[in-house]
Amino acid sequence: xxxxxxxxxxxxxxxxxxxxxxxxxxxxxxxxxxxxxxxxxxxxxxxxxxxxxxxxxxxxxxxxxxxxxxxxxxxxxxxxxx
Numbered sequence: 001x002x003x004x005x006x007x008x009x010x011x012x013x014x015x016x017x018x019x020x021x022x023x024x025x026x027x028x029x030x031x032x033x034x035x036x037x038x039x040x041x042x043x044x045x046x047x048x049x050x051x052x053x054x055x056x057x058x059x060x061x062x063x064x065x066x067x068x069x070x071x072x073x074x075x076x077x078x079x080x081x082x
Contacts, residue, residue, distance in 0.1 A: 001033075001034060001037060001043055001044065001045055001046065002030070002045070002046055003045055003046065003047050005027060005030060005031055005034070008026075008027060008030055009023065009027050012026060012027070042059055044056055044059070
């Protein structure tokens with residue numbers, strides 16, 4: 001999730017991929033979605049993408065556990081964050 005609604009709006013404007021109306025719709029939808037954050041076990045705040053990806057990877061690795069069934073004991077999966 002973004003650090004704030006304002007930061008989300010700033011990022012969307014900076015990307016220059018959506019119209020102002022589309023950005024407004026996305027921000028309003030995000031406001032509703034952010035209200036549900038407390039219903040999740042874990043929330044990752046994306047202050048910096050690399051750190052958010054690292055945190056997500058740790059959470060998924062922890063969820064999968066150390067014994068993934070591979071001989072080397074390492075979990076193998078692909079995590080893609082947009």
